Amino acid sequence: MGQAISAMRESVKEADKIAEEKAKQELDILQKLVDSKLNEFQFEINERFLNPDATSKTQVPGIRALRWERRSLTKISDNPADSISETVDQFFSAGGEKTSNAVKEGFKGVVKTALNVFLGNVEVGEFSEEKFFVYMVHNTIIRVDVKLWRWNFSGEGFSSKYKSVLGYIMCISAVDPSKLHTAEFIYLISEYAGDDEENVNKYIDTMQKMYTAARKMKQNNRITEYAKDD
Template sequence: MGAEAQAKEQLELMMKLADARLDTFQSKLQNMFLDKSSAAKTSVPGKRALRFERHVQVDAETTPGQGVSDAVDAFFGASETGGKGVLEGFKAVVKTGMSAILGDCSAGESYDEKFFVCIKHNAIIRVDMYTYKYNFINEGVIANHKNILAYILCISVVDHRDVTVDELVYLASEFAGDGDIGVNSGYTTYLESLMKTWNALSSLEPPELDPGRKPVNYNGIRLTGNTDVQALPAPAPVPAQ
């Protein structure tokens, strides 16, 4: 076997290794979707993949170049949503995560795994990210290649019933801003509009696989002037005719 063929074979093996690392992370995501009740004990789980991207490349730059930046922008979408800079902030989290890996020049494997939950397009979403990089000891080891970069980005929608009231308040504040609070403020109005939307759509949801799962009725919740969330008394039962 010639040197060129040997180098090509070695590169293919390293790319298969990167693919195997992505397979492991993708399997973790699938397990979360399949066993959401167990996943909910330790984190806010997504329901299933809504948008998914898996990528492997050779000779990645040491900083997120325009190609990576454009890929992240395209994945999240460029439409304005939420308070000023919220969407750009989420993109920055992903790009920063990639920067840590791309800037690591130590030989061998490095990886970064993270997730975050936010509100986008009036839904609660979870973003999972896994980045893997293998740096060769020096150029010329495998046909003058420097490294292999692989990553997975996944967006899933969170069932709002899996989010506590406190978590919802935090997410809505992050989305709408908490500088303007109180009755008729942007924060209060937005949070109430979310709850009204969920109530209106609850009758359109398909039957739950878990018959014991009860829907959350936000009609019994109101926001007071100090933005505390309080439960209203349940209406009296209607006597049987």
């Protein structure tokens, strides 16, 4: 598995101080390269939040970012997808064990399968990939954006010590159910609750009650705010 660039820099210990400084400088350059690319990716994702009408013409739009995760790795092994799995675990850890491990594991499988070709690429050069996934988690429709950048060095390339660098950013956002077409909504509900009609109907009823309660709470808060202004 790859090691975080920052952690690797901290662990650099060379007998020759000049060699140690050179190794740290190489890692600093790699970190700046990855940060620059991930900043660009984050800007692009934020632009989608700022232009939901345009986004909704081609994709299911998220409302706004609920959580971000950025990673930068070097010395990538044959299984960089393990890092993606760790990030997904962190994303969904807030709900505890009953956050539906089946959903989480299923989601990880979908992500790893979708990114398998990119993550397994050992061809020399610079590569990027972008994917988004829409899922049901915590009784909420969410969108997860994943954008990755990778640079595989040649044998005599950037560094004789570090062979490749991988940076990726993940963003989780909630989706407004009203933005979904009926067929899309049914697909997501069935994926979460199963294909049994009774279970699907029960789950839809539960979600309707939850959203109704949330809307009522929001309306009550607005009324309270207006009363304070008076």
